Amino acid sequence: MLQFIKCHAWPIATFFIIAAAGYFARSAIGTVYSAAEAIVLLDALSRAGLYLASAIAGGSTTILALMLTLIGMIRRMDHDFSDQAYRDVDLIARLATASLLGSLFLLLAFVFPVGEFEDLPRQWFETLYEALFIGTVTVIGLAGATVVLMYITLRRVIAHITPGDAV
Secondary structure (H helix, E strand, O other), X not given: OHHHHHHOHHHHHHHHHHHHHHHHHXXXXXXOOOHHHHHHHHHHHHXXXXXXXXXXXXXXXXXXXXXXXXXXXXXXXXXXXXXXHHHHHHHHHHHHHHHHHHHHHHHHXXXXXXXXXXXXXXXXXXXXXXXXXXXXXXXXXXXXXXXXXHHHHHHHHHHXXXXXXXX
């Protein structure tokens, strides 16, 4: 576990920095005082969340396809790539899959006409808002960690195939 954290410190840090930014953003919004206010906040979150979740779903799908290409390229170029390169590609695929599934869940959740459910208890709207906000921040954090890990992996591959010490 310690080796995993050491090898992936930047992606982990990226995830936690985004999570902290989400926490501070949520703190800045303040307490939800009524069901009507929660509905307004849910409406605002869903408008932005639909675009965000769509973009992350598209990006995650593209990343998964590119990782298949990268594995094929590594296999054809040289057989003495370290196991770490393959583990990184596997982790990128896992993070992209988690981002994709999370964004699909958010897309599904954001299309419900929440304002039409007026007979539900006040707590339900507050809980739904909190859950969707946390889900959104988590998916953004996963996408950010995926991007940083992709960069690190590509640097390793480039360093391995570049002649000399240029990289």
